[in-house]
Amino acid sequence: MLHTDGSSEPLLTGSSVLKISFHPYFSYKDAFIFTICLGFFGVLLFYMPNLLGHSDNFIPANPLVTPAHIVPEWYFTPFYAILRACPHKLGGAIGMFAAILMLFAIPFTILSELTLPVAIARHSQAHKLGFWTFIGIFFTLIFLGSNAAAEPYVTASRFFTLAYFLYFLVWVPFIAVITEKKFLSNKTQK
Numbered sequence: 001m002l003h004t005d006g007s008s009e010p011l012l013t014g015s016s017v018l019k020i021s022f023h024p025y026f027s028y029k030d031a032f033i034f035t036i037c038l039g040f041f042g043v044l045l046f047y048m049p050n051l052l053g054h055s056d057n058f059i060p061a062n063p064l065v066t067p068a069h070i071v072p073e074w075y076f077t078p079f080y081a082i083l084r085a086c087p088h089k090l091g092g093a094i095g096m097f098a099a100i101l102m103l104f105a106i107p108f109t110i111l112s113e114l115t116l117p118v119a120i121a122r123h124s125q126a127h128k129l130g131f132w133t134f135i136g137i138f139f140t141l142i143f144l145g146s147n148a149a150a151e152p153y154v155t156a157s158r159f160f161t162l163a164y165f166l167y168f169l170v171w172v173p174f175i176a177v178i179t180e181k182k183f184l185s186n187k188t189q190k
Contacts (some may be wrong), residue, residue: 077145
């Protein structure tokens with residue numbers, strides 16, 4: 001797109017004289033950011049390789065003793081909390097994989113984003129409320145999955161697992177229908 005139309009200019013006058021060419025500005029800017037990121041990654045990899053690791057990884061393995069608290073990495077903990085929320089192993093595994101697959105199905109389940117302009121669906125107050133509610137549920141599941149499988153955490157995991165699934169199965173379709181009705185009523189009034 002930048003090669004064919006060029007970049008925009010700051011005053012938005014549409015003048016092609018004020019546009020910035022791609023090569024000297026954007027190429028050097030991208031190369032600079034790439035160098036900074038690669039340098040940060042190199043310092044982390046070569047000088048502090050254990051910075052993001054868990055301290056339990058340094059305990060020598062003992063086949064006779066099971067660790068008291070086994071925790072996956074932080075990005076798996078919400079799904080681990082969903083796995084532990086179900087009392088049956090198969091039900092927990094099905095729930096965990098269903099929770100992961102629901103994240104992959106988001107683009108196909110939000111009807112309003114497929115049939116309406118994206119800006120209308122994303123700027124509705126109900127959509128914003130639902131989004132931040134989901135973020136809160138997800139981070140709470142991260143916290144619950146990183147704690148031991150004791151009683152207050154298991155009950156809370158069951159509640160927030162239910163809230164997680166209700167978000168995708170009830171709230172998202174509800175918001176899609178409400179947004180679509182609002183869009184169609186605004187379209188008929190014009």
